[in-house]
Amino acid sequence: MSKVKINPLYLVLGTFIMIALTLSFNTNKVSAHGYVDNPKSRAVLCAEGVNKDCGGVVYEPQSIEGPGNYPEAGVPDGKIASGGGVFPELDEQGENRWAKVGMSSGAYTFHWTLTAAHATSNWDYYITKEGWDPNTPLKRSDFELFCSIDDGGKRPDFSVSHDCVIPNVLDTMLF
Template structure:
């Protein structure tokens, strides 16, 4: 009996390992963590309910790189174009919790990495004045240029934190962070709601 049970457990372990390797699940890599909190983090720490599988994989919001000329389609940007995480694109009537920030002030953006990659850069975009937080994010809603670019020229990130000056804004806005990977066709996307 003991031998059969041991064989069964070994077989289950091999099957589980094979399944994990084939699905590529949990290969996530990073998301914005604090002090400006991303939607991924709000879901993972259960501040926001009804988030779907992002609760277990906040680091996995990966989509095609090349934003804004390429990358996820409008309306799917916060989920990186990944339908598994579509809850991140739902504006929830503009009710996502927002981090309080001050326009014109220095702001740190801290990332939580589960894997580091050769990196082209990190880019931080913000919505235009008149942004409607009850609508899905589109390119037209974002300022055309990032307010902060942190180049890495193919090197892995050495720092978990980037510092820049926030644009002068009022009201509720959304910051889109894009981490572009140098040696794959993908980037990681993180949306953070802020209140100026």
């Protein structure tokens, strides 16, 4: 399979959204605590000092969580990146606001570090759609599901990896 280079901005936001959205593990209020560390999420890059002006998430990148049932319910549009507004700085958008994480299309293993492993139904991974505007607040219509892992309601380990396939995206998507 040939690899297509994906615009890093496209993926860093998509990756971060995976955190906010996959924390919608159960059909009730979320009680999961963890973060994606491969690729490094927006919150992890804040904790490492790469992203600046992040607010309190620098002390607890594992605490981005919101109510479940995304995309039908859950956090409101405009508050998606922060999991509902607990860390409002994460909802700030701008073409150059956040560090970019380069990735390519094709097979990829995502890794989570969990600080409190709670029963998990599904791990849903979303990515920003082609043509989304990086300068406006994130909304549901900006994302598409590209990978879903059924965990059957089991309690996961504190270290979790998922193999997914990142969709092909034309590298002509420059912002």
